[in-house]
Amino acid sequence: AVYIEHSDGTKELIQGKLVKLSDGKEGIEFTVNKFSTFTLVVVDGLKTSQGSHNPYINGFGADFRPDAFVTRAQMAAMLARNLTDEAGTDSANGVSYADVSATHWAASDIQKAQSAGIMNGMSATQFAPEGPITRAQMATIAYRWMQQQSADVTSNTSQATDGAVFTDVSSDQWASDAISYMQSAGLMTGYNDGTFKPDSKLTRAEAVKVLNVLFKRTPLTG
Secondary structure, eight states: OEEEEEEESSSEEEEEEEEEESSOOOOOOOOSOOOOOEEEOOTTTOOOOOOOOSSSSBBTTTTTOTTOOOOOHHHHHHHHHOOOOOTOOOOGGGGTTTTTTTTTTTTTHHHHHHHHTOOOOOOSOOOOSSSOBBBBHHHHHHHHOOOOOOOOHHHTTTHHHHOBBBTTBBSTTTTTTHHHHHHHHHHHOOTTTOOTTTBOBHHHHHHHHEEEEEEETOOOOO
């Protein structure tokens, strides 16, 4: 394991991920977001199944800002960080958007999420990277992710559609199938007044509630 002492006085013990180095030797890969010192230690009884989560979302200094809205570029980055290295590597499937320059901080993440079939642009030429993610878009992204994980998601769509009723989601709404499935799966629910608010902006707190399930993130301890 890796024992870490951060400059702010906090300490942690993580197992990290075993990786092959360029010289053929083995190393342990882990992530820190502070100035830190660390050392390798042997811990009796440490479960080999215990791992460390590579972070897919960070805070703003000491704040997380749970009620801040998620941008489309931020969502693409969070998805890309959890896609396999092979996903989205086919350049033939890549799409160049007029509003995403090659130097944009999330350009590679956007292409990876697009090529993997998880997140598309607003049109063939526009991605709107600084635009907000809506609840309908989050439902669609989650639906596509789950479809890639299990064929049962597609086969159960009609059953899910029959069970979900929201006063502001009509059957011909572009994301109705995804919204219905998200409700039936318990990943996204509506409001007490019977609405889903598909066009409302998604908050950071709402995003992690859904993404933690998609990425199979559970507490490292407890």
